[in-house]
Amino acid sequence: DIQMTQFPSSLSASVGDTVTISCRASQNINNYVSWFQQKPGKAPTLIIFAASSLPAGVPSRFSGGGSGTDFSLTIRSLAREDFATYFCQQSHPTPPLYTFGQGTHLDLK
Amino acid sequence: QLQLQESGPGPVKPSETLTLTCSVSGGSVNARMYYWDWIRQTPGRGLEWIGSIHNSGRTYYNPSLLSRATVSIDISQNQFSLTLNFVTAADTAIYYCARRGFASSDVSWSTSPSWFDPWGQGTLVTVSS
Numbered sequence: 734d735i736q737m738t739q740f741p742s743s744l745s746a747s748v749g750d751t752v753t754i755s756c757r758a759s760q761n762i763n764n765y766v767s768w769f770q771q772k773p774g775k776a777p778t779l780i781i782f783a784a785s786s787l788p789a790g791v792p793s794r795f796s797g798g799g800s801g802t803d804f805s806l807t808i809r810s811l812a813r814e815d816f817a818t819y820f821c822q823q824s825h826p827t828p829p830l831y832t833f834g835q836g837t838h839l840d841l842k
Numbered sequence: 843q844l845q846l847q848e849s850g851p852g853p854v855k856p857s858e859t860l861t862l863t864c865s866v867s868g869g870s871v872n873a874r875m876y877y878w879d880w881i882r883q884t885p886g887r888g889l890e891w892i893g894s895i896h897n898s899g900r901t902y903y904n905p906s907l908l909s910r911a912t913v914s915i916d917i918s919q920n921q922f923s924l925t926l927n928f929v930t931a932a933d934t935a936i937y938y939c940a941r942r943g944f945a946s947s948d949v950s951w952s953t954s955p956s957w958f959d960p961w962g963q964g965t966l967v968t969v970s971s
Contacts, residue, residue: 763955764955765956766955767957769958776938776961776962776963776964777938777958777961778961779957779958779959779960782943782945782957782959783945783955783957784955786945788959822889822957822958824942824956826952826953830891830902830904830905831891831956833888833889833890834888835888836889
């Protein structure tokens with residue numbers, strides 16, 4: 734299985750700050766990474782796909798980067814609605830077993 | 843806009859079979875370049891992918907479920923389902939259904955980067971005697 738190690742597990746920041754969350758894959762997965770945001774009691778929502786692509790409707794303050802084994806999610810100029818939990822996820826097809834990072838809880842300092 | 847909605851039994855007893863259904867609206871499960879997936883979430887294990895189905899009937903499963911899971915699709919009803927046999931307390935979780943889309947639209951589409959979007963709202967399944 735491909736393991737996704739996500740860090741930090743929690744992060745405190747203020748409105749207007751820039752934060753970066755990282756994920757490391759246990760093997761080379763090229764750009765087969767997505768990022769999700771989850772708010773309490775809600776389902777995760779997609780914010781980045783294919784490592785760096787932004788879905789329609791997601792604010793441009795979100796950006797993704799990386800390739801191979803190291804990936805990052807950066808949120809610039811944090812807005813109040815960005816305080817949530819974030820997950821990375823790999824979709825490499827070999828093997829077809831899709832795994833998630835353990836999550837990063839971003840809270841208001 | 844595509845929407846997914848899970849439905850299921852609520853509480854289930856140990857050793858019983860769990861069946862969940864995901865109803866799809868605003869789009870078709872017969873769309874060629876998508877898979878339809880089940881994912882579950884617990885506080886202890888986080889998000890765990892369960893399995894996936896294409897309208898062709900091709901399926902993939904997480905081997906950690908030891909062949910207890912079956913995903914099926916009903917194109918006429920525009921829905922897909924998850925059956926999980928011999929449940930235990932460890933299967934207590936919020937279960938989500940999701941559509942999986944792909945980056946490529948050429949012949950290699952199914953091996954290109956994919957992502958889960960959208961997700962259903964989730965349904966809590968509790969396994970307890």
